[in-house]
Amino acid sequence: MKIEEIIKQIEDQKNLPNLNFSIKEKTEAFTHKLFYTLFDKQTPVKDNLMELGMDFEVLAKLVCWEPGSPCQDIWKDYVHKLPTILEKLNLDALAISKNDPAANSVEEVYLSYPGFFAIAVYRLSHEFYKFGLPLVPRLMAECAHSLTGTDINPGAKIGDSFFIDHATGVVIGETAVIKDNVKIYQGVTLGALTVDRTLRNIKRHPTIENNVTIYANATILGGETTIGKYSIIGGNVWLTESVPENSMVSHKPQINIKKYT
Numbered sequence: 001m002k003i004e005e006i007i008k009q010i011e012d013q014k015n016l017p018n019l020n021f022s023i024k025e026k027t028e029a030f031t032h033k034l035f036y037t038l039f040d041k042q043t044p045v046k047d048n049l050m051e052l053g054m055d056f057e058v059l060a061k062l063v064c065w066e067p068g069s070p071c072q073d074i075w076k077d078y079v080h081k082l083p084t085i086l087e088k089l090n091l092d093a094l095a096i097s098k099n100d101p102a103a104n105s106v107e108e109v110y111l112s113y114p115g116f117f118a119i120a121v122y123r124l125s126h127e128f129y130k131f132g133l134p135l136v137p138r139l140m141a142e143c144a145h146s147l148t149g150t151d152i153n154p155g156a157k158i159g160d161s162f163f164i165d166h167a168t169g170v171v172i173g174e175t176a177v178i179k180d181n182v183k184i185y186q187g188v189t190l191g192a193l194t195v196d197r198t199l200r201n202i203k204r205h206p207t208i209e210n211n212v213t214i215y216a217n218a219t220i221l222g223g224e225t226t227i228g229k230y231s232i233i234g235g236n237v238w239l240t241e242s243v244p245e246n247s248m249v250s251h252k253p254q255i256n257i258k259k260y261t
């Protein structure tokens with residue numbers, strides 16, 4: 001086959017006119033700029049908000065190709081939400097530093113905790129999700145996912161003072177509801193019991209009530225599954241049903257240890 005024919009065959013199959021990978025790169029840069037604007041003391045808030053507004057305009061033009069899709073106006077409403085988002089994020093950082101004996105300072109939490117970065121990007125993306133902005137919230141979540149290993153869908157509803165320790169491998173589905181003061185550890189999945197396209201727009205992921213702790217690698221599935229307040233879910237637990245408040249749920253592995261000599 002001649003090179004011209006190869007080029008033509010590739011070009012003929014690239015038939016999604018709006019599939020522009022610069023959307024992804026621009027969203028990543030935008031996400032980092034937002035994060036720095038909120039937390040880095042050296043970053044001038046006024047100048048950055050101006051720049052972010054211009055960056056948003058470019059992004060909005062690229063993602064709002066559906067007729068009637070909301071776009072350019074979102075930024076001016078979104079900016080009003082930033083002080084409240086920041087207040088919530090400061091509560092998250094405080095919750096991490098108060099709960100983790102390994103944290104030496106709250107500065108360490110902002111700078112180094114992948115769980116904090118994932119929560120920050122989640123809260124920033126969730127607000128865009130609520131405004132109905134296409135693609136950007138999901139790409140923001142994927143930016144945090146690729147850096148931290150934590151996959152929080154921007155549609156999830158998460159209350160105050162959320163603590164994720166170690167973060168890697170955490171999955172929180174689109175319709176999960178997490179109330180206040182919840183602590184989760186690496187590898188926790190709040191997922192759907194059945195994955196089926198017809199369940200779109202239906203609550204598929206669990207509800208976690210106030211003050212619940214979920215230890216590493218626990219899997220909790222189903223939209224009707226509720227974990228009652230103050231419950232403790234042990235490591236590796238597999239749960240597809242609700243548990244009442246103050247429950248202690250544990251997984252009993254069978255481990256055999258014997259001498260081989």
Ligand SMILES: CC(=O)OC[C@H](N)C(=O)O
Nearest residue numbers: 172173190191192195204
């Ligand atoms: C987190 C999870 O359950 O994912 C499965 C599927 N993507 C869904 O949203 O239902």
